Amino acid sequence: MPITMEIETLNNSFSIRLLSLFKRLNAVVFYRIAFGVMMALSIIRFWLNGWIEKIYITPSFHFSYYGFEWVRALGETGMYALYIAMFLSAIFIALGFLYRFSSIVFFATFTYVELIEKSIYLNHYYFISIIALLLCFIPAHKQFSLDVKFGITKPLEIFPRWMSLALQLQMATVYFFAGIAKINYDWLFNAMPLKLWLPTKTNLPFVGAWLSETWLAYLFSWCGMLFDTLIPFFLFWRKTKYLAYAVVVIFHALTAILFPPIGMFPFIMMVCAIVFIIPIQQEKNQANTFSLRKFLGFAPSIFGRVGIALFVLHFSFQFLFPFRYLMYPKDLFWHEQGFRFSWRVMLMEKAGMATFHVKEKNSNRIVAIRNSDYLTQQQEKQMCTQPDMILQFAHHLAWIYQKLGWENPEIYVENYVTLNGEGSRLLINPSVNLAAEQDGFSNKKWILPYNIEQQKLVGAL
Amino acid sequence: MCLALVLEHIKFEKNYAMVLKYFLSRLPILAVVLLFLQTSACKEKKSDYDRKPLLENLGNNVIVPAYKQAQTKSLALKVAIADFTAAPDVPKLQATKTAFKEAYIAWQAVENFDFGKATGLTLTLNNFPADTVRILSNLSSGSYDLNQAGNLRAKGFPALDFILFSVSDENMFVNTVGNFHTKQYLNDVAADISNNITAVYDDWNAGYLNTFTAATNLDLGGSVSILCNSWAQYTERSRRERVGNSLGYVGLIATGNIDTKMLEAFYSNYSKELLIANLQAGKNIFTGGAGIGFDDYPQVKEASFQGVPLNEEIANQYDKCIAAANQISTDFKTALTSDKPKMESLFLELKKLTVLVKVDLASAVGVTISYADNDGD
Numbered sequence: 001m002p003i004t005m006e007i008e009t010l011n012n013s014f015s016i017r018l019l020s021l022f023k024r025l026n027a028v029v030f031y032r033i034a035f036g037v038m039m040a041l042s043i044i045r046f047w048l049n050g051w052i053e054k055i056y057i058t059p060s061f062h063f064s065y066y067g068f069e070w071v072r073a074l075g076e077t078g079m080y081a082l083y084i085a086m087f088l089s090a091i092f093i094a095l096g097f098l099y100r101f102s103s104i105v106f107f108a109t110f111t112y113v114e115l116i117e118k119s120i121y122l123n124h125y126y127f128i129s130i131i132a133l134l135l136c137f138i139p140a141h142k143q144f145s146l147d148v149k150f151g152i153t154k155p156l157e158i159f160p161r162w163m164s165l166a167l168q169l170q171m172a173t174v175y176f177f178a179g180i181a182k183i184n185y186d187w188l189f190n191a192m193p194l195k196l197w198l199p200t201k202t203n204l205p206f207v208g209a210w211l212s213e214t215w216l217a218y219l220f221s222w223c224g225m226l227f228d229t230l231i232p233f234f235l236f237w238r239k240t241k242y243l244a245y246a247v248v249v250i251f252h253a254l255t256a257i258l259f260p261p262i263g264m265f266p267f268i269m270m271v272c273a274i275v276f277i278i279p280i281q282q283e284k285n286q287a288n289t290f291s292l293r294k295f296l297g298f299a300p301s302i303f304g305r306v307g308i309a310l311f312v313l314h315f316s317f318q319f320l321f322p323f324r325y326l327m328y329p330k331d332l333f334w335h336e337q338g339f340r341f342s343w344r345v346m347l348m349e350k351a352g353m354a355t356f357h358v359k360e361k362n363s364n365r366i367v368a369i370r371n372s373d374y375l376t377q378q379q380e381k382q383m384c385t386q387p388d389m390i391l392q393f394a395h396h397l398a399w400i401y402q403k404l405g406w407e408n409p410e411i412y413v414e415n416y417v418t419l420n421g422e423g424s425r426l427l428i429n430p431s432v433n434l435a436a437e438q439d440g441f442s443n444k445k446w447i448l449p450y451n452i453e454q455q456k457l458v459g460a461l
Numbered sequence: 462m463c464l465a466l467v468l469e470h471i472k473f474e475k476n477y478a479m480v481l482k483y484f485l486s487r488l489p490i491l492a493v494v495l496l497f498l499q500t501s502a503c504k505e506k507k508s509d510y511d512r513k514p515l516l517e518n519l520g521n522n523v524i525v526p527a528y529k530q531a532q533t534k535s536l537a538l539k540v541a542i543a544d545f546t547a548a549p550d551v552p553k554l555q556a557t558k559t560a561f562k563e564a565y566i567a568w569q570a571v572e573n574f575d576f577g578k579a580t581g582l583t584l585t586l587n588n589f590p591a592d593t594v595r596i597l598s599n600l601s602s603g604s605y606d607l608n609q610a611g612n613l614r615a616k617g618f619p620a621l622d623f624i625l626f627s628v629s630d631e632n633m634f635v636n637t638v639g640n641f642h643t644k645q646y647l648n649d650v651a652a653d654i655s656n657n658i659t660a661v662y663d664d665w666n667a668g669y670l671n672t673f674t675a676a677t678n679l680d681l682g683g684s685v686s687i688l689c690n691s692w693a694q695y696t697e698r699s700r701r702e703r704v705g706n707s708l709g710y711v712g713l714i715a716t717g718n719i720d721t722k723m724l725e726a727f728y729s730n731y732s733k734e735l736l737i738a739n740l741q742a743g744k745n746i747f748t749g750g751a752g753i754g755f756d757d758y759p760q761v762k763e764a765s766f767q768g769v770p771l772n773e774e775i776a777n778q779y780d781k782c783i784a785a786a787n788q789i790s791t792d793f794k795t796a797l798t799s800d801k802p803k804m805e806s807l808f809l810e811l812k813k814l815t816v817l818v819k820v821d822l823a824s825a826v827g828v829t830i831s832y833a834d835n836d837g838d
Contacts, residue, residue, distance in 0.1 A: 196760050196827065212759065351824035353816065357712050368712025414713045416816045423766030423774075424820040452767065 025144065027164040027278040032140035034271045035131060036094025039106070042264045043087045052079055055120055056113070059376050061396055063118035063389050066439050071115040085109050093135070096145020098152070100136075107132035118389060119382040123345050124265040127174055130318075131272075134170060137310075138163045162311065167275050169315055172232030174269075177322045177343035179229030186333075186348075188225065191217035192420040193349035197259070204257065211258075227251050235276040248273045259346065328443055333419060334427070334450040336386055337443065352384035352417035352427065356394065358401050361408035369397060385417050387428060387447050394434035411435045425452055512677040516684050518752035520670050523745055527570040528662040534560070534567040535655040538621075542651040546644035549635045558625060562731055564654070565618050569735055570742035571658070573692045577673070578664040583695070584613060586654055589702070589725050591619035593627075596646075600624075603642035607653050616650050618726075624650075626728035679827050686828045692746055693819040699743075700811035703736045707797055708804055713812065719801075721794045732793040737786050743818075744779035755822065764825040766817070771825055775817050782810045 046052065056079045064071060074082060086109040092102035111129045114121075140163070141147045142156035186192040195217040210216060227247065234244035252266035325338030332339060333348045356369035371380045374396070383389040394411040401409035410433040418424040425448075428434075432446040448455050541560035545553040568587060575583050592614035599605040599615055607616050614620075624647060628634040638644060665673075676684040701710075706723040709716045724732045748754040755761055756772040764771040785807040789796045796804050 195763065196825065199759055199827075349824060351820055353819050355712050357714050359714070364716065366711045366714060366716060368714070412714070416820050418764075418821050418824045421760065421764035421771075421825055423771075424816050 025278065026159045027275045028138060028140045028159050028167065029143045029145075030278055031164075031167055031272065031275045032096065032099075032135065033094050033144070034274065035135065036090050036092070038264070038268050038271055039090035039110075039128070040087060040094065042268075043083060043090060045264065047083060052083055054376070055117055055378070059117075059379065061374055061379075061393075062116055063379065063383070063392050065115055065118055066388070066441075068115045071112060073116050079113075082109050082113055086113070096141035096147050099139075099141030099145065099147050103132065103135045107136055117379075119376075119379040121340055121382075122263075122265070123174075123178075123341075123343055124263075124268060126341055127170075128268070130170060131167070134166050134314075137307075138166065164275060166311065167272075168236070170318070171269075171272060171275070172236070173315075173318050174343050175228050175232045178345050179225055179227070179231075181322075181342065181344045181347060182221070182225035182228060186420055187221055190420070191221045193347070194220050194224075196349050196421050207257070235273065241277050245273060245277045255346075262346070329449070331450040334417075335444070335447045336388075337447075348420055350385040350417060350419050351381075352415060352424070354380075354384045354390060354413050354415040354428075356397060357412045357414075358397055358406070359410045359412065360401075360406045361410055363407070365406065374400075384415065385427070387444055388439055390415060390428055391434055391437060391439055391444075394437075398435040409435060419450070423452075425450075425455060429458065512679075512685055513674065515749065515753045515755070515758070516674040516677060518749050519688070519746065519754070520665075520674050522750050522752050524571075524574055524673075525662075525665050525670060527567075527574075527742065528658070528665055531564070531567040531571045531658050532655075532662040534564040535651075535658045538564040539648075539651040539655040542647050546638065546647055549638050551631050551635055554625075554631055554635055558729070561618075561621055561625060562729070562734070565622075565726065565731060565735060566738045568618060568658075569738040570745075571661075572739065573695045573743060573746060574688070575691045575695065576687045577661075577669050579661045582657060582661065583698075586617035586657060587619065587725075588614045588617060589619040589622075590722055590727060591615065591623045593623055596620055596623055600641045600643055600646050603645065605646075607649060616653055618654065620650050621647070621654075622726050622728045626730075685826060688746070689818075689823055689826060689828045692743065693815070693823060695739075696743060696811075696818045697815045699736060699739055700808065700815050703732065703739070704793075704804065704808045704811055707793070708801075708808055710808065719797050721797050724793055724797075727794065730792045730794055733786055733789060736793075737783055740779055740783050740786070744776065744783075747775055747779065755826065758826060760825045760827065761822065764821065766821060771817075771821055775814075775822060778810070778814045778817055782807070782814050785810045 053076075056073050057076050059073075062073055073079060085105060089102040089106035089109065092098055093106060107129065110125075110132055114125045114129060139153070139156065142153055142159070145153075147153045148155045182188070191214070195214065198211040198217050198220065204211070231244055231248060231251075234240040235248070237244075249270055252270045255262060256266040322342035325332045325342065328335065328337040333350070354371065356371065357366060358369065359366045371383075371393075375383065375393070383393055390413055394413065398409045398411050412430055412432070413428050413434060414430045415426060415428040416424045417427040427448060429446045429448055434446070437444070437446055448458060538557075538560040541553070541557040545557045571579070572583050572587065575581065595612065595615040599612070605612060605615075624643065625634075628637070638647075673684050676682060676687075679685055701712075702723070703725050704710075705712075707720055709718040709720065721727065725735055726732050746754065748756050756776060758772070761772045761775075762770055766774040769777075785803070789800060789803045789807065791800065793804070
């Protein structure tokens, strides 16, 4: 008798019920709900900040991604429709309602919107796109969902290991590559750019007063590098995962306080990293033995083999793509070829100004361009330090002047850039007609070397 | 069976509870360490990176005094013009011209502060070259609205420059100033200048100074960011409009087509004095006069330009620009034809100054102009 009483009191206690729910909740299911909620909140924030209009509706020109020039902004109605679809699908993902459909809609709308404008490229948007893609393949709606409740899908007791592993691996990739990107001379031995950034936050309460200390910039630089590189391993390791998760929370809370412009990213990572600490349900009697059948959740058929191939292919790509910078000359931060889609976050302080000139071939006609006539502040700021965007804008100007009746307009730019507090210098060769250059994956020869002496050799100075 | 369930619950709870306890037990230690660091850091370097003293010094000792001077001089100009037009003679004309020069020079010290109530003021009061056709038509018709966009180049200092100085024979000007509506126009333009500057000066005193010094944040709405953006923009303007355009530069490309009419103060020939006054005012923002300026900003000392600390480099560059202007022994109008290489070297120095203020300084100070999330790249 006393035992049953005890159970009753336990069951009535809210915390126990929460704990038991937490325990029964699969990591994948938790992830689905958390992801849906976070996305819905992010979309609301984006909308309320007026960014849909500022970024996608007002500008007359968009910086598209190489190979995705066909992705266009859809005008006011179209953009808001996209965002409404994105918002609803995020909510549906959280609720597990029409999940298969909703996850595809979310992935498609989110990725489409991100591909419209390069000047707001963020690594965490790329991360969200990938997670959304993974969720299209993972049946995360087979527990705690409206789909199960309405009988749209059959519930699943045990989720095969590959599902949570895919989500964990993807997060690990982000941390790991963000970490090894920090293993560079400027970051570790000059504490750049943290030495420039931290002192700008001295008006923060409490921590502010000692952010101006140089040793702190070094400490943060080294800790940041070690944290990013090692945390995935500690999160995977059973014995350290709780401690590692606590460190994740502290680390991201710090970045959220110190660098407010990074927005939702710290919170998304904090919530998503829970996927590492939720106990993984395992089939009884097989707890510690590995079998392919258990890993996949079914015996490896042809279909299963294709699945494995996709899984391996995806993560091979994820692991190799960030290394493409090795195919370009050194000074990656300067020319930024192979910089994006590689989890290089908060790595450098870069600023610049670019003065464009349009010159008609075989005539004296020449004009200087006021960038603000064509670009928003955000677009101009981003463009001034990134060669591929300079080229895109140059092509846009050539197109405009052709429309105005100029014959063979040539575009030249004088583009001064400073990197990590080093003296500004020319980024683009000012004597190269950019209208005649093409974008692509091959090395852009019209980008000048970072080294001033080498610039002199090229004859640019 | 039931017992097993309970035990499992407890075991599960214990796992989490242990982790939680571990951190809670260490919280006080963490707090003590933080508190210690906080207080020790406070003692040593409290003002180092605090932008408040910088803004207070610039507001109280650079900006407001500059507006006070501009306000006084523009009022004096208004009075001189009223005196002259009431009973025109050559001495009064000369007094008016002197008042014009002083007011125009005083204006140069405030042109960099094109924000707050002053937003767009430069476009209104110093939009050169003057639209002489429009001015003549206004003079003859006598009916005009100076606030109309079409009159932006028909008023302000460039308009007075044209009207007062384009007739070089002073006796002839005194005798003809009664024609058309010239007197009325002179008075209206002078009043417009004086009223606009006074309005801004009053606004600074009525509370904008407090707003300015209180906004110590670095982002888009912060005073440092607002000031730096405006200052950089007008530094670039000096290069482009005070020198480049007349030298035949389209942006940064030389066409070789010299056009003296593009000069500031083309008729009075004060172009050189005005540019030097403008550069000195710019340097004053950078050094903060005798007080705290951007050259005291730690990251500006930390950053370097080809081996030279950025704070020294920028101060030097201001001096180089002023020296390059002083190298020109004649006025700019004469120099454009007789001493072109010196004008070219002035242009190059101004170009370098623009890059330093617009790129290196802005980056070192940490001014951000983006309004959306960013990765910090």
